[in-house]
Amino acid sequence: MSDIVVRAESLGKTYGDFRALKGISFSIKAGQCFGFLGHNGAGKTTTMRMMYGMSTVDEGKLWLFDQSFRLTPPAVKARLGVVPQEDNLDDDLTVIENLEVYGLIYGLPRGESQQRGKELLAFMGLEDKEHNSIESLSGGLKRRLVIARALMNAPDIVILDEPTTGLDPQARHLVWQKLRSLKAEGVTLVLTTHYMEEAVQLCDSLVVMHEGNILAEGSPQHLIETYVRPYVVEVHLPLSQVPENLTDKVANWGGEVTQVLDSVFLYADDGEKLWDNLDCWGLPKQACLLRAANLEDVFLKLTGMGEEA
Amino acid sequence: MEAMRIFARHMAVFRKIWFTNIMFNFIEPLLYLTAMGYGLGTFVQDMEGMTYLQYIAPGMVASSAMFAASFECTYGSFLRLHYQKTYQAMLAGPVTVRDIVAGDILYATFKSMLFGLVILVVISVLGQVQSWWAVAIPLFLVIPGLAFSLLAICYTGMVANIDNFNYYITLFLTPAYLFSGVFFPINSMPGWAQAVVWINPIFHSVEICRALALGNINPGLLVHAGVLMVLAALLMPVAVRLLTKRLIV
Numbered sequence: 001m002s003d004i005v006v007r008a009e010s011l012g013k014t015y016g017d018f019r020a021l022k023g024i025s026f027s028i029k030a031g032q033c034f035g036f037l038g039h040n041g042a043g044k045t046t047t048m049r050m051m052y053g054m055s056t057v058d059e060g061k062l063w064l065f066d067q068s069f070r071l072t073p074p075a076v077k078a079r080l081g082v083v084p085q086e087d088n089l090d091d092d093l094t095v096i097e098n099l100e101v102y103g104l105i106y107g108l109p110r111g112e113s114q115q116r117g118k119e120l121l122a123f124m125g126l127e128d129k130e131h132n133s134i135e136s137l138s139g140g141l142k143r144r145l146v147i148a149r150a151l152m153n154a155p156d157i158v159i160l161d162e163p164t165t166g167l168d169p170q171a172r173h174l175v176w177q178k179l180r181s182l183k184a185e186g187v188t189l190v191l192t193t194h195y196m197e198e199a200v201q202l203c204d205s206l207v208v209m210h211e212g213n214i215l216a217e218g219s220p221q222h223l224i225e226t227y228v229r230p231y232v233v234e235v236h237l238p239l240s241q242v243p244e245n246l247t248d249k250v251a252n253w254g255g256e257v258t259q260v261l262d263s264v265f266l267y268a269d270d271g272e273k274l275w276d277n278l279d280c281w282g283l284p285k286q287a288c289l290l291r292a293a294n295l296e297d298v299f300l301k302l303t304g305m306g307e308e309a
Numbered sequence: 310m311e312a313m314r315i316f317a318r319h320m321a322v323f324r325k326i327w328f329t330n331i332m333f334n335f336i337e338p339l340l341y342l343t344a345m346g347y348g349l350g351t352f353v354q355d356m357e358g359m360t361y362l363q364y365i366a367p368g369m370v371a372s373s374a375m376f377a378a379s380f381e382c383t384y385g386s387f388l389r390l391h392y393q394k395t396y397q398a399m400l401a402g403p404v405t406v407r408d409i410v411a412g413d414i415l416y417a418t419f420k421s422m423l424f425g426l427v428i429l430v431v432i433s434v435l436g437q438v439q440s441w442w443a444v445a446i447p448l449f450l451v452i453p454g455l456a457f458s459l460l461a462i463c464y465t466g467m468v469a470n471i472d473n474f475n476y477y478i479t480l481f482l483t484p485a486y487l488f489s490g491v492f493f494p495i496n497s498m499p500g501w502a503q504a505v506v507w508i509n510p511i512f513h514s515v516e517i518c519r520a521l522a523l524g525n526i527n528p529g530l531l532v533h534a535g536v537l538m539v540l541a542a543l544l545m546p547v548a549v550r551l552l553t554k555r556l557i558v
Contacts, residue, residue: 084398086394090393
C-alpha cells in the first residue's frame with residue numbers, strides 16, 4: 001500500500017444544472033494535515049461528503065485507502081472519523097451516552113465503548129461535562145464533543161468540515177491544539193476551512209478552491225512564495241481619497257496594486273522601499289500598514305476577490 | 310447485524326422515556342374502551358355472540374400497536390431525519406441507509422408490540438380475554454408492527470414538512486381505524502366496502518387479535534398474516550430507496 005490515503009481524479013459533481021465540483025484532482029498522504037481552503041460554495045463540503053459517504057461519486061474517481069467506489073462502503077467508513085459542518089449530536093442522549101452509542105455503531109463492545117468515551121472526554125477536556133445534556137453545552141464544547149465522537153473508532157483519517165466555524169478565539173485555539181496532537185499520533189487530517197489562519201496553523205499542504213475548481217496547491221509557505229510578493233502595504237483610506245493613477249505609478253516603480261472591495265493593497269519585493277515611496281505617491285503613512293504577505297493575500301489574488309485595480 | 314447497533318441507540322433513548330411514553334399511549338385506548346365499551350356498549354345487545362366490550366377489546370390492542378408504530382416512524386423518524394440529523398450522524402459510521410431504516414423499523418415494531426401488550430394486560434384484567442391463545446398476540450403484533458412502521462417511514466421519506474403528517478393521520482390512519490372491524494363487523498358494510506377493507510392493514514391485524522383473544526383459531530388467519538407480511542416485504546425496498554434519496558445526494 002502506498003502512503004497516499006486519499007486520491008481524486010477529475011472528481012466532479014452536478015446538482016440539477018449547478019456544477020458544484022468541476023473535475024478536481026488531488027492526493028493526500030498518510031499522516032498529513034491536508035486543507036481545502038475556499039469560501040462558501042467553493043465545493044469543499046461536496047468533496048468531503050463524497051469521502052465519507054453522504055454523496056455519490058458520479059463523475060471522475062475517488063480512492064480511499066486504494067479503494068475506489070461510487071458510495072463509500074461501510075468497511076472504508078469504519079476507518080474514518082467525521083466532524084460534519086453542523087453539530088449533529090444526539091440531543092436525546094447525554095454527553096457520555098453520545099460517545100458510547102456512537103461506539104456501538106462502530107461495533108465496539110459496550111464496555112470498551114464506555115471506556116473509550118471516557119478517555120476521549122478527558123482528551124478533549126470535557127470530563128466534568130460527562131452527564132450534561134447536549135442542550136447545556138456551548139458551541140465550543142459541542143464542537144469538542146463532535147471531535148471526540150469522531151475519534152471513537154480510532155480512525156486513520158479524520159475529516160473535519162469547518163471544524164472551528166463559529167467558535168471564539170480561545171475555543172478555536174484549543175481545537176487546533178487537539179488537532180495537532182492527533183497529527184502527532186500519526187492520524188491523517190483532512191479539513192476544510194475559510195479561515196486563513198487555521199490553514200496556516202494546521203496544514204502541511206492545502207488546495208485553494210473556488211467555484212468548484214482547485215486554483216493552487218502546496219504548503220502555505222510555498223503558495224505565498226509562488227503567488228504573491230513578500231511585502232504588502234494595506235491602505236486604510238476611503239476609495240475616494242486614494243490618489244488617482246496610483247496603480248500606474250506603483251506599477252511603473254515595479255510594484256503591484258490590488259483592490260479588494262473598498263480596500264487597496266500594494267505589493268512589492270522590497271518592503272522598506274515600498275514604504276519610503278508612499279509619500280511620493282500621495283499616501284499618508286498614518287493610514288498605511290506594512291506587513292509580510294500571507295495566505296490571505298494568496299487567496300484574494302487567486303480567487304479574484306481582489307480585482308487588479 | 311448493523312441494524313442492531315442502530316436499535317441499540319434507540320433503546321438507549323427509550324430507557325429514559327419509557328414511562329411517559331407508555332402512559333401517553335395507554336390513556337387513549339383506555340378512553341375508547343370505556344366510552345365505547347361501557348358507554349355505547351350498554352345500548353348494544355349482542356355482537357356476534359359477545360358483549361360490545363368483549364367485541365372491541367382485541368381491536369384496541371391492535372389499534373394501540375398500530376398507532377405506536379405509526380407515530381414512531383412518522384414524527385420520530387422525521388425528527389431524526391430533518392431536525393436532530395441523527396441519521397446523518399449514524400451514516401458517517403460503518404452503516405448503510407438500509408441498516409438505519411431496519412434499525413428504525415425494529416424500534417417501532419418493538420414499541421408497537423409493547424404498547425399492544427400493555428392494552429392486552431388491561432383487557433385481560435377487565436376480563437375481556439377468553440382464551441390462552443391471547444398470549445400469542447404480542448408475538449403476532451410483530452407482523453403488523455413491521456407493516457405499519459414501513460408504511461409510515463415511506464410516507465416520512467416522501468414529505469418535506471412535518472405538517473404533512475396531519476394528512477397521514479386524518480386521511481389514512483383514522484379512517485383505517487374506524488373502518489377496520491374494530492367497532493363494528495365489516496359484513497355490515499356494503500359489498501364494495503367489504504372488498505376495499507382487504508387493503509386496510511389494520512383490518513387483518515384486528516381479525517387475528519380478535520381470533521386469538523377468543524381462541525377462535527382457523528386457517529383463514531394465515532391469509533390475514535400473509536397479507537401483512539407481503540405488504541411489509543414490498544415496502545422495505547421502497548423505504549430504503551426513499552430514505553436514500555433524502556440522505557445521499
